[in-house]
Amino acid sequence: xxxxGKGRHRPSASWRQATxxxxxxxxxxxxxxxxxxxxxxxxxxxxxxxxxxxxALLHKFRHDWEQARAAGLRAVALLDRxxxxxxxxxxxxxxxxxxxxxxxxxxxxxxGLKVPGGAAASAEPVGMELGSAAVRLSPEGEAEVVWGRRLxxxxxxxxxxxxxxxxxxxxxxxxxxxxxxxxxTTSAGHSYPVFDEIELWAPSPVPTWVVLLExxxxxxxDALEQLAxxxxxxxxxxxxxxxxxxxxxxxxRMPSDEGEGVHLDPHDHSEPGHPGPLGHRTDGxxxxxxxxxxxxxxxxxxxxLLDGWVADSPDSRDWRDLEEVC
Numbered sequence: 001x002x003x004x005g006k007g008r009h010r011p012s013a014s015w016r017q018a019t020x021x022x023x024x025x026x027x028x029x030x031x032x033x034x035x036x037x038x039x040x041x042x043x044x045x046x047x048x049x050x051x052x053x054x055x056a057l058l059h060k061f062r063h064d065w066e067q068a069r070a071a072g073l074r075a076v077a078l079l080d081r082x083x084x085x086x087x088x089x090x091x092x093x094x095x096x097x098x099x100x101x102x103x104x105x106x107x108x109x110x111x112g113l114k115v116p117g118g119a120a121a122s123a124e125p126v127g128m129e130l131g132s133a134a135v136r137l138s139p140e141g142e143a144e145v146v147w148g149r150r151l152x153x154x155x156x157x158x159x160x161x162x163x164x165x166x167x168x169x170x171x172x173x174x175x176x177x178x179x180x181x182x183x184x185t186t187s188a189g190h191s192y193p194v195f196d197e198i199e200l201w202a203p204s205p206v207p208t209w210v211v212l213l214e215x216x217x218x219x220x221x222d223a224l225e226q227l228a229x230x231x232x233x234x235x236x237x238x239x240x241x242x243x244x245x246x247x248x249x250x251x252x253r254m255p256s257d258e259g260e261g262v263h264l265d266p267h268d269h270s271e272p273g274h275p276g277p278l279g280h281r282t283d284g285x286x287x288x289x290x291x292x293x294x295x296x297x298x299x300x301x302x303x304x305l306l307d308g309w310v311a312d313s314p315d316s317r318d319w320r321d322l323e324e325v326c
Contacts, residue, residue, distance in 0.1 A: 170296035216316035
């Protein structure tokens, strides 16, 4: 990854050499060494917006949001175009991480987005109606793609039930990067971007449970998902909603069904971004009654929820081995 840009002034050879070496070090995870080089580059060419953009990018990688905001503001002060610059997007991410809502609004508007409310509003942006998207949790570890609802250009509320290995919960809000890595497409032709998580922005108090179900039919399993959704929480049949993908496939344009045919994508639902749409399918084999299911519900409710599900059809439903996993 090498960013030189096209500023009004041509960067010196020393600036280019320092910047090139810095991004090589960033690729190796050597952020401290890269920071020294990018600081040197900014000292060499302080009038170049790219000098400060690169520093802001490094601080974003390090999750040093105060420094990212400071460097980002220096970068945008030197821009020679009014809207659409990625410098403003990085400022928006840093401002959102710091809950600096006036600056976040200013950044999204400067980038060219419509933000509800006045420019001087101090409350967080709401009602931007950015729709559904997928987010890749723990992108550098055991990555997992889940569905969510975009709250603004830098935050997604997780509406799938993540696997415990991700360390994330249903209902959490994660800060995400601006450039999608992959897409999920539906048979109707809709396409949903996959963004990479940067960090947890707001935790969820709702724990994740795993339980083994005996569900005689798909309708029995679907009934639990609907019951949980009606209670304001979620249940998800991990036996049919989870698929392992290599990194290359995960970051590509992957098809995802809409409740018809083979289930293709981790945590895919027939209505992306909304839990419990009752659209899961098996891999074409006969229905297997024993299902491993994730449930997102408070400890005070989860057993009553499962017992109520069984009570509605005791001859075709049962559960056992309930365990809190996240």
